[in-house]
Amino acid sequence: MTELKLRIPKVLALVLLLSVLPLALVSQPAAGSPGFSFTTFELGRFDVPGVKCPGSTTSCFNVNAEPQIRADPAGNFYASSEYLPRVAQCSIALDLLNPQCGGTGAWKSSDNGLHYVTLPSPNTLTANCSSFPCNTSFSPYGGDTDIAVASRKNSNGFYNVYVVSLERATGPLLTVEESTSRDGGQTWTINPTSIQAPLNDRPWVAAEGANRVCVSSHNVGTFFEILVSCSNDGGATFAQVRTVFDQAHFTWFAPGNTQGGNIAIDPSNHVIYDTFDSIVAKESEALQCAVPCTNNFHSVWVAVSIDGGMSFKDYLVYSNPNVNIGYNHQFSQVSVDKAGNVYSVYTDDHNTYYSFSTDFGKHWSGPILVNHSPSNTAIFPWSSAGSLGKLDIVWYGTLFDGTATPKQCSQQPCTPDNYPMSAAWFVYFAQTQNALTNNPSFTQVAATSIIHFGGVCEAGVTCSGNRDLFDDFGVAASPITGFASIVYDNDQYLNTASDPPSPTCTQDKTNSGACTRTDIATQTSGPGIFVKPKGFEIEREDLELSSSNKPEFDIEVSNTDTQEITSLSVQLNGLNVALNWNPSLPLLPGATLSASTTSLPLGLATVIGGVYSLTVTATLADGSTVTQTFSVIQTLLVGPF
Structure with missing residues (x-):
């Protein structure tokens, strides 16, 4: 929400866009694919826990914005969104001084995203409000928010839920606070001093295992480094703080040369990914931009850690040769x-693209254009990856094309910030089942009705235009159904049973901040992105250097068939790996087993960061076999958590 813009996109950014479009690969609309449908509704008041929406006739409204969403392994959805207080002493925009003008909302769905229940606020200090609007009860927190869920249950049988936000108490939102729920969102603990790095902006959070959580933020105090703080005790302490800029590129990413994106952790192998944009893509540009230069943020990067966040290596995802283009x-x-494949999604302020990596972020294919007409403009992208090669992408999109009709804009260049009121914005959803190709097929639909008309400012707190949609929104897919649930902002006066107006939103204030709130669009039909493979599924494959300084291989396999698995064969780089399975074979349908060994095959020499082929063959009770092949990377010892 408060992303500090140190460099302004250049005048030629969109004017020159058409000259670089041929560099991008193009996705294809899926022919004859099943249709998608979505149900949409508003989330309930964040200060009244227990409200279930749709359903309540009095409290199914909110004044929250800039949401995010995740799904836990059991298929529960969790969403968070920041509070936009509308009381006399609180600015309708961003209030930096009044502690009562903050707070973060949280919601949970346990029925596949069809209803959401308001949870207690992750950072409230006092009891609930008795009336709306609430102007006395909330904490000095609730700026930028993000949410994450654990990949394994804690000792109480729940998946930890983590929410990060920025402190509002002492001025600018520059202190990251992390809240943890160990009981499915019913209660929260917050340690105001847990994140040791001060003076931060735009935090992101990711989790793995039962108790490991890492927070990424743009650190003002260290000249806008991107710092990752990790905790192994469920957020109680964050003793480990590291920069994502490696030594080879540290001087490249000088103050103002980057903008941070989110952080993700692969729970199957502990690899951490942190993405960012930069004005620098090569050494000559770094030398040129050692002093202020005119480059825009034309390169996309991913920092990769294979040692639990102790160190990172930076890899270039894509660099546009036109340095005036910004991502x-x-x-x-x-x-x-x-399956461990990595996806990077980004926008040039006109179109949305993605790139993919099949070797843990080392090399990338793309960019691949995602959006098609009627979404001629696509901004604020977010993705959710599912089973092998299956990907959902969402964005705010409009039919209006600023590059084709620039004279209709009030200013030049014609960017989304100054689009005319005729530009009608929707939440768009696109899905591909073959994301690991350079010519994927996408099914694209508008998941909502119109959510906004006119300009959309993307300059954070420095916005001079309309900021009703704030800075980001999100999508998550249920590992159980494969269906998506999208959380987004909407500033339209609707006054329907499922989307009633708040007391501050009247018909004459439609398309203004007075009506901005957080809504849900949940998929109810069409393909999902989590599909159980035939025969078996690899739940975890981990090759890491053990505490005894030997390579250790761990694997976990579940039976997805209707008959027993009688034997399992495992090979690394074509060499057989001897394993003792626990429990022993045969493996019943729906059951899971695992194995671990430090005795790797003779002739297999592994190195830290090396990528190897893993082939698993299962023999079923009827004598048929199923074979699956993956890649594994050798990491340093970082688990279990």
């Missing part, structure tokens, strides 16, 4: 599918 448009984003 710093809220925000570049990274996600990981169940």
Whole structure:
């Protein structure tokens, strides 16, 4: 929400866009694919826990914005969104001084995203309000928010839920606070001093295992480094703080040379990915931009850690040869599918693209254009990756094309910030089942009705135009159904049973901040992105250097068939790995087993960061076999958590 813009996109950014479009690969609309449908509704008041929406006739409204969403392994959705207080002493925009003008909302769905229940605020200090609007009860927190869920249950049988936000108490939102729920969102603990790095902006959070959580933020105090703080005790302490800028590129990413994106962790192998944009893509540019230069944020990067966040190595995802193009448009984003493939999604302020990596971020294919007409403009992208090669992408889109009809804009260049009121914006949803190709097929639909008309400012707190949609929104997919649930902003006066107006939103204030709130669009039909493979599924594959300084291989396999698995064969780089399975074979349908060994095959020499082929063959009770092949990377010992 408060992303500090140190460099302004250049005048030629969109004017020159058409000259670089041929560099991008193009996705294809899926022919004859099943249709998608969505149900949309408003989330309930964040200060009244227990409200279930749709359903309540009195409290199914909110004044929250800039939301995010995740799904836990059991298929529960969790959403968070920041509070926009509308009381006399609080600015309708961003209030930096009054402690009562903050707070973060949280919601949970346990029925596949069809209803959401308001949870207690992750950072409230006092009891609930008795009336609306609330002007006395909330904490000095609630700026930028993000949410994450654990990949394994804690000792109480719940998946930890983590929410980060920025402190509002002492001026600018520059202190990251992390809240943890260990009981499914019913209660929260917050340690105001847990994140040791001060003076931060735009935090992101990711989690793995039962108790490991990492927070990424743009650190003002260290000349806008991107710092990752990790905790192994569920957020109680964050003793480990590291920069994502490696030594080879540290001087490249000088103050103002980057904008941070999100952080993601692959729970199957502990690899951490942190994405960002930069004005620098090569050494000559770094030398040129050692003093202020005219480059825009034309390169997308992903920092990769294979040692639990102790160190990172930076890899270039894509650099546009036109340095006037910028990808710093809220925000570049990274996600990981169940097979360990990595996806980077980004926008040039006109179109949305993605790139993919099949070797843990080392090399990238793309960019691949995602959006098609009627979404001629696509901004604020977010993705959710599912099973092998399956990907959902959402964005705010409009039919209006600023590059084709620039004279209709009030200013030049014609960017979304100054689009005319005729530009009608929707939440768009696109899905591909073959994301790991250079010519994927996408099904694209508008998941909502109109959510905004006119300009959309993307300059954070420095916005001079309309900021009703704030800076980002999100999508998550249920690992159980494969269906998506999208959380987004909407500033339209609707006055329907499922989307009633708040007391501050009247018909004459439609399309203004007075009506901005957080809504949900949940998929109810069409394909999902989590599909159980035939025969078996690899739940975890981990090759890491053990405490005894030997390579250790761990694997977990579940039976997805209707008959027993009688034997399992495992190979690394074509060499057989001897394993003792626990429990022993045969493996019943729906059951899971695992194995671990430090005795790797003779002739297999592994190195830290090396990528190897993993082949698993299962023999079923009827004698048939199923074989699956993946890649694994050798990491340093970082688990279990």
